Amino acid sequence: MKSLKQKRPQPPQPAREDMIVFAVGGFKFAIAAGAVKEIRGMEDLHAFTLGGISGQIAKLKYTLERGGTTYFVVDAARHFQLPASHASRVMVLRNAPTGVLVDSTDRIMEISSLHALPRAFTHEERGWYRGLAVVNGTVVPVVNHNAFLNRAELEILRSGLERVRGVVTV
Amino acid sequence: MIAEGDKSYVLFPLGGKRFALPAETVTELARPDSVQTFPHRTPLLTGVLVRRGRIVPVCDVAQVLVGPAAPPRKFYLIANCNLESRQELTAVPVTGECELASGALVPRTGQEPPYIRGLLMMGDEIVEIVALEKLIAVEEPV
8 A cells, every 4th residue: 555645844935035024013024025016104094984894894094095096004913913003104015906004114135035834823824924034043924915905805995985986996 | 672562752841740742753852942923823833943944833732731830941842743734843842851751652531632642651650642733723722
């Protein structure tokens, strides 16, 4: 009888990638630089209040109008289920109508490999992170930028705004 | 001398009790190192260690096995754990030095929690053999 061959853990993916390091609630994170269109201050944010929807997506705090597009701005501290933090910057994402409130942005660094999140982690973090980077011995989680607002949440927001405004471009 | 049917186990202390892991799964006993943390929601994981370029999750099993009163952990027992048919290293904080022992596994009586694989009789002492992959999956520390 053939014995089942046990799968070995995948080695880190050797791909160089620029990352923006940012901080939320005392933790450092990294996001692919290519996923970020703009980093800006807190000006021009409008409190998000859309009957019923605000309660469904509690992490959604503001909207931002840029170039005819409505961006939905998510509080990263709420997203990562951290205590309230002192947000001061917004990362506006590319290819998605999403902004992310963070405490600060730090620097751009190049990572040479991305470690898979160990399988012992089984909860929401599996969606939050693409993997882990090790920078000078420090582990920095690399966020999955598509998870700040997923497709279903964006669809709820899109249809909610359409109801309120008629047609909206997102 | 190891009798026929006996297997080797690493006995590790958690406070006043000892538990066992099959010796073939244990890769090293490490000195305290800096555990690095990041936000997550998996209950027993306290963070990760970087060991020889690999990222090893730290699973504080004492919360389940002996409760919150366990004394400070002094070492990390690093063991292979079979998760979703993959072998992954996991670090288990322990409260003192470990011992290699051999004995025959006494099957579960059915009274033990599912993360106890069996028992080892070490003289007067009954040592529970831990199924690490089941222990990691425990949702609520007792």
